[in-house]
Each structure stands twice: as structure tokens, then as C-alpha cells.
Amino acid sequence: MIYKKNILAAAVLSATCAANANTAPTQELTKKDPLTFQQWHLQNTGQTGFSLSAGQVGEDLNLDFSDRMGIKGRGITVSVIDTGVEISHPDLVNNVVPGSKNLVDGSDFPTDNHGHGTAVAGLIAAEEGNGLGGRGVAPYANLVGFNFLDEQSVASWMVSHGLNEDFRALDRFTDPRVFNQSYGSTPSAPVDGTLANNPRFALEEQVMQDITLDSHWGRGAVYVKSAGNSFRNYNAYIQGTRFLVLPYENNQFFNNQGLPFHDANITSSNTTNWNLVVSALNADGKLSSYSSVGANVFLSAPGGEYGQDRPAMVTVDLTGCDKGSNVSGAHKNALHGGAELDPNCDYRGTMNGTSSAAPNASGAIATVMSANPALDARTVRHILASTARKTDLTHDGVSINFESATGEQVSYDAIPAWQTNAAGYNFHNFYGLGAFNIDDAVYKALFTGVSLPELQTTQWQLQEANVAIPDASLAGAQSTTVVEENLTIEAVQLKLNVDHERLRDIAVELTSPSGTRSVVLSARTGFLNGTDGGFTNTIMLSHHFYGEQSQGNWTIKVIDTDKGTSSTLIYNQNIGLFRTNTANNTVDGVLKDWSLRIYGH
Template sequence: MNNNKSLLALAVVAATGSVYANTSPDQDLIKRDPLTFQQWHLQNTGQTGFSLSAGKVGEDLNLDFADRMGIKGRGITVSVIDTGVEISHPDLKNNVVPGSRNLIDGSDYPVDTHGHGTAVAGLIAAEEGNNLGGRGVAPYANLIGFNYLSEQSLASWMVSHGLSEDFRVLDRFTDPRVFNQSYGSTPSSPPNGDLSLDPEYALVEQVMRDISLDSHWGRGAAYVKSAGNSFRYYNTYIQGIPFYVIPYENNEFFNNNGLPFHNANIELGNTLFWNLVVSSLNADGHLSSYSSAGANIFLSAPGGEYGQDKPAMVTVDLTGCEQGMNVTGIHKNALHGGSQLDPNCDFTGVMNGTSSAGPNVAGAVATVMSANPALDARTVRHILASTARKVDPQHQGVSLDFETASGETVTYDAVPGWQTNAAGYHFHSFYGLGAVNVDDAVYKALFTGASLPQLQITPWQKQTAGVTVPDASLVGAQSTMGIDQNLTIEAVQLKLNLDHERLRDIAIELTSPSGTRSVMMSARTGFLDGTDGGYTDTVMLSHQFYGEKSQGNWTLKVLDTDKGTSSTLIYNPEIGLFATNRTNNTVDGVLKDWSLRIYGH
């Protein structure tokens, strides 16, 4: 297929010489702007990204074919929902179209006082070939921006996420078909409660559903969301006071046995089917040290590390050396502080996080959409899933050794390594269905003539269980439910009611009729005390069953993996260090009931 792509690229270049006015067919994309030679996420040749160490050759978005074809997001508008966007930035302004909004004062300039949103916009669609900075993944795409993180009301959410104040349907050519959400939360307890009874949540989900499926003359739009940055620890507020929350085991700080300390399935927005949730890769092609993970991860993409010892993202920053991430002074990142390549500090080399992985996927979505604008957003999402690359293929997952209540040491497959489901899709809780592969997705989109069949969503189906969860045991509590509908699965939602005094111990697994096991909530997740005794109508999402058939018996298993040896610490520099979750549960837990909802066709 690579030979076919090369031939097709050459044919298009020959037929449309204007696509590459100053570029020969064999010229690397990294030579077109001053900083693209360090943008390893676009073409990884082993650059440092101005940090102290190099990445691994080839660990990138793989967009050489799309680049040579000139398929770079033209005609697709991406909405940056963030801290704002400096839309007058010289490397962004030519791609900005009407539609931005300052949600504080109502003007059309979404002032960014932080730089985060501006950096995100640069990753998506910084201009190419203007002899400034680097370029975006989709450098021909349109941009609009919102300073939603400065004004987080429901009204601001509606406007920034696609519902205009006059309830106009998104059908204009400059309306966004991609929404980037590089934000989220890290709850210290499960999001409990029946969300169907919450009118605000119901409205949010309805808006996302309508825009995802019905906007743009039925072609819909895509919501991309960052998974979170809480693999090793997270931040929370207790009575308005900020605390670090960290694991503690075997007398070691930050020891969580290699398991995610904050599972991506805890954050409510990450459990919505409409959000394409993204984890982060570093320049070596491994999970970034901070990236949240879980069964709800759809794809992974470059996000980098911190740009000091290891490469981060090279992208746009707020203009000038007095604001943003790149300011006057001594920095470990060689681009910073007013360097020869960037004397005015208009760019940065330290942007990172799933906040970076998200816009890299948003740019990829825009690129694929521009390759075949007739395809609906769900089909584009499917194409990205079916072409994703099995990154870090040797990763074996995470095994957890623990002592049972009877004193026996056992081994639990807490995070399975790469698994291939019954439909042939690979999945890993760290990487979802794999790393974004722009070239293969573009190539497939070019030759896809029809969109997926209409989406079907089953009603919630409930199963009463009433099964005891034994303390510190591989036996666990198990319950089975039969599903009659025979859909090709796109995602599965689980709703759970479970009594347990110490949720840190609990692992939750769902097994499909085909025998695929998905760890919906990994063990040793860093919940704090005071979780009201367990899960109450808590929703989780999995993409591990993608492409399988839904009909048959589904099995839920809940395990307790700790008899009280681990704990959770909270720390504030002015208040001190405190332990929580130190006391094991005094009674066994109970799996009360559970429900499933299938999304598919």
C-alpha cells in the first residue's frame, strides 16, 4: 500500500503543481518553516525538540503522504475550546475565520492570558510556508477560539461547543466540524448519581449528540477530548484548599505498582460516547509519564514530555517574551528565553500533556475530513480506528501481586497488554485502539465511498446481582446479563451500583460474548476517603469491544485486590502531608446491580 500511496502522491503533484509551489516531491516537510525541523510529532528523525535528549526515529503522526498530496485540512474549521486563542498571532491569523467569541465580554477576540489555548491552536493549524515558527498538523484548516476555561457557565459551554445563541444548526462552510477540548477534571471520588435525572447533563449530552450526528447537512462533527494528566498523581481541592494526591505502598511515595493512579474513566466527560478520548505518547513512542489511561481511550497521539530532559511539543506561544510559556530568562529548553531562531519568544518548546495529544488528533481528524468531505464524522472516526498503529507493541501491561485475605500471594492481570478482540481490532488501556496514523487514514478515506450505517443506541438494560465481593481475593463477584440486540459495537457504556468502603482496592472487568475482557476501572485507583460507600449509578465507557457483535452473554466481575497494605497521601506545602485510605474495609463489598448500553450499527 505504501507504494500505491507514493505513486498516487506523485501523480497528484504532477497534475496540480500549484499545491507545491516551492517544494519538490522528495523534499521533507521539516524544511518548510524555521522550526518544523524540531517538530518530531510531524516527522520524527530523532530530534530533541530543543530539549536535552532525542526521540526515536519514526514515532510520529505519519503524515508524509498527506503532506505530499496537499491534504492538510482545507475547508475544515476547528474550534479551540480552551483558555482562549491569540487569533492575531502572525502564525495563526491567516487561518482564523469568523466565529471566535470572548465569553467574558461578548467580543470576537477570545483573549488568552495563559498561552495554553494558543499553543493548542498552533498544534492544530499553525500556518505552513510563511517562514514563521513551525506548522500545524492541518495547516490549511480554519480556526476559531473560545476562552471557555475563563467562564465555565452552561451558557458558555453551549456556545463554545456548537450551539449558537439563536440555536442555528451548524451548516455554514465556516462552522466547526471539529471541536478540541484540551481540558478536564480529576475527581477524587466517583461521579455518583443518576445522570438521566440531571437536566444540565442531559442537555449537554443531547447537544453533543445532535451536533455529532445531524449538523453539516447530516455529516456531523467530531468532539476530541484529552484523557487527563494524572497517571502518577493528581491535584484536588478539599474545602477550597489545593492538595496533591499521591499513592503510597511498601513505604514508597508514588508507588502504585505501575498502575494508573487516576483512571481516565473517572472523569465524567470522558465517559460520553461523543467524545473521542485521547492519551499521550512521548517521542520514544511510549505512554507519556503523566498520561491518564483506561478502557475509554479511543486513540493515542504525540503529546511529549516536559521539553527539558525529553522532547515536548514545538508550537505557537503568546507573542513577546513577557507572557506565555516562553519568557525572558534561562531555560533548559534551547528555544526559550529569546533564542536566535525565535528572538521575540513567539513560540514554545515545552507544550505537553494530553492537552497536546488532543489537538494533534483534532488536526488529524480535520486532515482526514478534508481528504473526503462527503464522509460523516462517525465514519472518519471509524477510519482512524481501523488504521491506527499498534504503538509500543511489546508493552506487556501491568501485573499486580497482592496478598489475599488468607495470606496467599497471587498475581492479577491488572492492565492487560495488547489484546486483539474478536473483530480483529487491537486494544490497550494505555493506547486505546492505537496511535493515530494520518497517512493510512487519508488513503482509506480517499477510497471510502459510503458512510457507516445509521447509529443505533440501545436502551439501558439492567441486571440485578446482589453478589458479595470478598476481601483481597481473585474470586471476586460475578454477574451475567444476556443482550438480544445484535449490533456491530462502536462503544459500550456500563452503569454500576456497588457498595464498598474502600474503592481504592476495587478492579472492575467487563467481558463480551466473544470473550474479550475489558478492565473498566483498574485496581489501586486513588480515590480518597468519603466516597459514600461505593459506586452509585456510576457510568464508565469502553472501546475495547470495537467491531464485535453485541448479542450474547456479558459478564461483569468486581475484585478486591488489597487487604489494607496500600494507602493514599494528600499534601499541601503549607498544611503538610496526611494519609487517607489507611484502614481496610471492615465488611465485604456488594455488587448490587449493573446496566449496559450499546452504541453501534
């Protein structure tokens, strides 16, 4: 019955769409609430977002058609797993449904003492047309919230990520079909991927798999994950003391030759197939200055900059001028400090980070799901992938220059520019398969009546290598394995065992049978593991091969790109500045073995 109704609705909307195909988009969505006109991520007309500069017209989520058709997330519940949510906020309360939990005191009120989770909830589903603040991407969607970051036990993780208190999957119509995770960490050393040494991660992955595939009577759910905010630097705690960690090259601070200091593939929760990892775009449609990136990024979404010199996100804040981000006092963002449009400081114009990109993605997913609720989660992901748009079209990727071990100056294509893989999908390590394109995805969802074939996952396929990694040489260490299964690829996981004393030098490439080269780990990643480095069953993920066929020869290449001229700095204002990773590896590294696992159909 649901399917037939969707097809009927699709037929009606098709005629409407055709009639409006050549008309300019209306500006109505910017007029319904007092702050919506500055929410550039919804409709970018060159607003400032109350900052000091404007964005680029048209660089937004593209939801004008969906807005006119009233397709705005109705019937889809999104779980905000964060610092909590002020569920009584006047711009959220009418969209909150039963199911929130305070994981500290057990009540139904997930108290937010920070404001981060409340701002995230507002980006997803702040109410529309109530004369207050702005609106969410999916203003008709339902919300539940959890203060997981205040209580991060295994039990709290289970409840906030889709199980009830008896640890059984939920299937009520008001249970979440989208889980927003605007949190994460930047590890300062490679993660040991041996599941026997990390049973919690193995348990969490199994729960996400079950809920993704089997919850909601087989329709499943989508887990959205922020990529991270460590492109230029990150913070690490050493014996409880906070240090800034940053690259140093050619006698320049923060110089990483244009490469990300944090590759998002180093965070273990970003490497599971069940998390849809999102990088952040600014109001010009380019990578936000802070956004972590990598081959594991699925899509990119608006995250903004900092809301002072350049636009951030306009969203809800904790109520009152004495808490949250917007408090009394002067501020470079014109909305802050008790502005005329928001005298009670219930909103903010400074929300940013991949913490913002994730809820914008969650709102987009809820919108597409509401267009055709019968579609399963994998099919929704596929629709998003097949309708994503290229952004920052002229980005040339990143090439680095280094002196080889034999004294020659060489250039290495460290991150390729936009590539089209053998299946016709565009990919860039900064942007994944592209930027969210809500209208095209909604239109495609309306006319999609059949879900993807059942997911098939290959066993880990081990390939012994024991190949030396020559120092500072483009030759690298190579090894090839043959995959017999012929699946249409949805994702590829790589498990790696490498001995190498100076992992900052290492780049890891994987080439498919179709010839597509994916940089699974970029060079110059900022580790702090000293001189005893290596990868032990370290898992990485790539979406670069989306839609290609898996059968054939797969080749890995591990390249050492530096003979010790770059280094890593750690800084604390009270303790001082220290330099690490300065000495080059004394012996060549070794690619010991590697494994592949294919997800596809």
C-alpha cells in the first residue's frame, strides 16, 4: 500500500516538476522564519550568515523543488547522539517524539550543558513556519536526543545507537531511521585493528550492521558520521596535558604541502562500512579549512567556516544569553550578543565543523527517505551517490615534491583531482562521491520502486607480500591479489600489516581491476608514534570504486615519500615546543601482508 501511494504521488509530482522545470526557484523558503534568509546552506543567494563576508550564490543543498512539494522529512525520526539536546527549545519541541534518554540520570530529558547537540538538532529539524529563528533541512522530521558524550559506556552506546534497554532493535514507526554522530577523535598513533584487542568496536560494528540491514522490517537505517576537523592540525593529550600537534616542513609551521595532516581513514569508526562519512563544505562550495578528508568520505555537505570572517551555520542555541554559544557581549558575528532578530540569544551564527556537515547530511537523508519511505537504507545511499554533484570543479588535487633517496627531485600525485571511475562515478578524496543534491535525490527516490539486491560481503582475502618499501622512492612496494567474486562494489575495506619506522612518510594506494587508483592513506599524516611505527591489522575504507566490478587483479602500492626532511611539532603554551618524527627510518620498511573485503551486490 505504501509503495502504490508513492508511485501515485510520483506521477503527480512528475507533472508538476515538468511544468516548473524552466522556472527560476522561488525564494519562499527564505521568508517563513526570521533567520532563514541567512541560512545559506538551504538556499545560497550570497548571504553572509551574519559574518563579515558572503558566500557563492547557488552553493547549497539544492532543495527548492523538495521544499515546494512539501517533501521535508515527514515521518522520519533522526537520533541526535551528542552532548544532549534541549528538547524543550521552542524551535525543536514540536518535532521531538518519545525516545530521548538522559544517559546519566535515566530520565527522558537529555540535558545539554554545552549546546553542541542542540545546534546539531536544529540543523536537522528545527521547526518551519512558526515565526521563530530559522528551520532545519528536514523541518517535518522527528527528533530524539541522547547525551552520549556525557556517558560513553557500552550500554549508553547501545541505547543511543538503536537498541532499547533490553538491547533489542527497535521497529516502531517513531524509531530512528537516521543516526547522527557529530563526534569523533583524531588518534595520534595508528589504530591496532585486531578485533580481538578491540572487542567493543567489533560489537558496535555488529550492531550497526544489524540495524542498517534488518531494522524497520528490513528497511534499515543510516548512520551518519562526521569525518573530523583536523586538516591542518589536531590536539592530543599526553599524560593528561593538552598539546597542539602540527606539521613542520621547509622551515614553515603548518606546512604539510597541501595534504591533510589527519587522514580520516585513521579513525577506526570512520572505516566501517556502516558509517556514512561526511566532509565539510564552506559557503563557496569548497572544502572547509578544517575538514578531515580521505578515501572513506562518502559525500560532502555544508559545514561552513567560523561565522566571523566567513559564514558558518545559523541554527538554534541553548535558550538565554547566559549559556550556549550566543551569550551577552560583543561579537564579530552580528547575530550574537542579543541582536534585534534574536534578543534572547536562542540562536547562533557560528556553528561549524564536520559536526555541522553531518546533521545537514542527516536532514538530507531524512528528506529523501520521506519521499519514498518504502526504500531501504542501502538504496537511499545509492540514490544519494548517483545524484551527488561535483563541487569545486577546478580543484587540481595535491602533488608534492621531494628529494628521492638517490638525490633526484621527484613529484608525486599525492591526492588526485576529480576522477571518473570505470562505473561512471566521480570521486575526490576531499569530497567523496560529491556534494548532497537533495532535489535530484528526491526526484529519483520518487521513481525508484525496487531496492538494491541483497548485500553480499566477501571474506577477508589475505595476500602475503613481504616486500621492502624503498626509502624516498616512487617505486614503492607493490603486491597483487586476485578477487574471484564478481560483485558490483558498494565499498572496499583494506587491512594492512606494515613495518615502518616513520609512518609520516607513507602513502598507501589501491588500484582496482578496472584501473582506478585510490589513495587510501595520504602521505604526511601526523602520527606521534615515535620511531617504532607500523600498521597492525589496520583497517581502511575506500568509496573510490563505487559501482565498479570486483572481479580481477587488485594491486596495493605503499610509497615512502620523504627521507626525513619534514617533521611533527607538539606545543603547549606552558610547557613549550617540541619536535618529533625528525629522524628518517634507518632501514627500509616492509609491506608484510594485506587483505581485502568487498561489500556489494
